[in-house]
Amino acid sequence: MIVVKNLHKSFDKLEVLKGIDCHIHQKEVVCVIGPSGSGKSTFLRCINRLEEAQQGQILIDGEEVTAPNADINRIRQEMGMVFQLFNLFPHKTTLQNVTLAPIQIKKMNREEAEDIAIGLLRKVGLGDKDNVYPSQLSGGQKQRVAIARALAMHPKVMLFDEPTSSLDPEMVGEVLEVMKDLALEGMTMIVVTHEMGFAREVGHRVFFMDEGILMEQGTPTQIFDNPQNPRTQAFLSKVL
Amino acid sequence: MDFGFTNTEWFFGTMIMDKLNEIYGFQVVVNNLGNFTMGAVLTLEITLFSLFIGMIIGMIAALGRMSKVKIISFISVTYIDFFRGTPLFVQILLLYFGVIPLIFDATPVQAAIIACGLNSGAYVAEIVRAGIQAVDKGQMEAARSLGMTPTQSMRFIILPQAFKIVVPPLINEFVMLLKDTSLVSAISAHELTHTGKMLYASTYQAVWVWGAVCVFYFIMTKAISMLGDWTERRLAN
Numbered sequence: 001m002i003v004v005k006n007l008h009k010s011f012d013k014l015e016v017l018k019g020i021d022c023h024i025h026q027k028e029v030v031c032v033i034g035p036s037g038s039g040k041s042t043f044l045r046c047i048n049r050l051e052e053a054q055q056g057q058i059l060i061d062g063e064e065v066t067a068p069n070a071d072i073n074r075i076r077q078e079m080g081m082v083f084q085l086f087n088l089f090p091h092k093t094t095l096q097n098v099t100l101a102p103i104q105i106k107k108m109n110r111e112e113a114e115d116i117a118i119g120l121l122r123k124v125g126l127g128d129k130d131n132v133y134p135s136q137l138s139g140g141q142k143q144r145v146a147i148a149r150a151l152a153m154h155p156k157v158m159l160f161d162e163p164t165s166s167l168d169p170e171m172v173g174e175v176l177e178v179m180k181d182l183a184l185e186g187m188t189m190i191v192v193t194h195e196m197g198f199a200r201e202v203g204h205r206v207f208f209m210d211e212g213i214l215m216e217q218g219t220p221t222q223i224f225d226n227p228q229n230p231r232t233q234a235f236l237s238k239v240l
Numbered sequence: 241m242d243f244g245f246t247n248t249e250w251f252f253g254t255m256i257m258d259k260l261n262e263i264y265g266f267q268v269v270v271n272n273l274g275n276f277t278m279g280a281v282l283t284l285e286i287t288l289f290s291l292f293i294g295m296i297i298g299m300i301a302a303l304g305r306m307s308k309v310k311i312i313s314f315i316s317v318t319y320i321d322f323f324r325g326t327p328l329f330v331q332i333l334l335l336y337f338g339v340i341p342l343i344f345d346a347t348p349v350q351a352a353i354i355a356c357g358l359n360s361g362a363y364v365a366e367i368v369r370a371g372i373q374a375v376d377k378g379q380m381e382a383a384r385s386l387g388m389t390p391t392q393s394m395r396f397i398i399l400p401q402a403f404k405i406v407v408p409p410l411i412n413e414f415v416m417l418l419k420d421t422s423l424v425s426a427i428s429a430h431e432l433t434h435t436g437k438m439l440y441a442s443t444y445q446a447v448w449v450w451g452a453v454c455v456f457y458f459i460m461t462k463a464i465s466m467l468g469d470w471t472e473r474r475l476a477n
Contacts, residue, residue, distance in 0.1 A: 077387030
């Protein structure tokens with residue numbers, strides 16, 4: 001479903017991605033792990049072109065995302081993204097956060113969009129918080145609203161950029177639970193994370209990245225129990 | 241020195257004159273309350289029209305300045321630099337006597353509005369740009385990641401948040417602009433300062449005339465800042 005070929009990305013002289021190649025299948029949950037500064041987030045952000053890669057190709061269902069004439073706005077509608085810092089719209093209620101894109105971009109009528117949004121907010125356990133502004137929510141609640149907001153566009157893929165890294169420890173669980181449900185429903189997901197337990201339990205495949213290179217990939221069992229690459233071994237010995 | 245009268249006469253004469261002046265001076269203000277008010281109203285009109293022009297031009301120039309198209313950002317930056325980098329007084333003279341006559345036959349008030357509007361636009365542009373840039377970068381990313389175009393992201397996400405940020409500096413600009421319109425008295429637009437000049441020239445009552453002008457300006461600026469405080473409180477909720 002998602003094919004990445006020889007992806008290179010530099011910020012000025014600093015080369016962050018040094019040729020990434022991978023395939024991600026439909027309904028697959030891929031967890032990307034690795035040390036800070038390894039290029040995990042940049043890799044994820046290149047997929048929906050929040051960062052422009054200098055070289056290489058990304059194809060989604062055969063359509064080239066990286067083509068200069070690609071209709072990036074339409075492609076992004078099919079890719080939900082969840083950010084480390086939530087990035088909810090503070091001037092809108094949770095319901096408006098979720099309905100904004102369907103109403104403005106898909107030209108859905110308000111009632112329909114609100115029905116869908118209420119359903120999604122219920123699904124993430126916030127059915128009673130539709131009329132609340134983000135500033136009144138806890139971190140975990142904000143992130144769940146952000147997930148609902150991304151789902152409202154019916155994306156084919158969900159990209160998670162360290163969704164629990166800025167949460168208080170007791171709120172990590174509620175967000176991971178929502179993500180796990182999503183995975184069980186068959187959503188294609190790419191999750192950049194430091195939650196090794198989640199990667200092991202929910203991930204179908206784990207990518208280990210270091211220094212801008214996809215060092216090793218495999219099933220959670222292969223990566224966590226029998227890592228081949230010495231860098232993977234070194235990293236896991238520190239975090240597990 | 242011999243003025244043709246004795247010291248005593250001179251002394252009592254000036255005393256009487258001073259007394260008369262005190263009474264008469266006060267009368268200048270009372271008798272001309274209508275003129276002062278008309279001047280103040282015109283000052284307010286020039287300010288409001290200028291601010292309106294300034295807001296529109298400022299918004300365009302702010303977006304232009306941030307544009308990736310080189311020529312657009314160059315024009316915007318040049319405009320902003322010129323109007324912020326030269327005195328408003330000189331701009332008024334240049335536009336009224338130099339540039340505007342080449343285009344059309346403007347009244348002093350029209351020229352005043354154009355000059356103040358262009359000048360204000362440059363300041364508004366910087367206020368708006370600062371406001372937009374103060375909105376967290378993640379907001380634009382979130383909007384774009386949902387598939388919004390840059391224009392939609394600006395309209396629904398960035399500008400509503402920037403608006404809250406720019407209200408206090410815009411009110412400040414409003415107050416500054418109102419005071420700066422006093423400079424257009426130089427091209428005989430009959431606003432408040434010009435009213436003051438005329439009355440001073442005919443009565444020589446500097447304290448009374450200019451004091452009254454100050455009071456009129458102060459009432460207007462105070463009203464604007466109170467309006468600003470009220471708006472800020474409304475927006476905070």
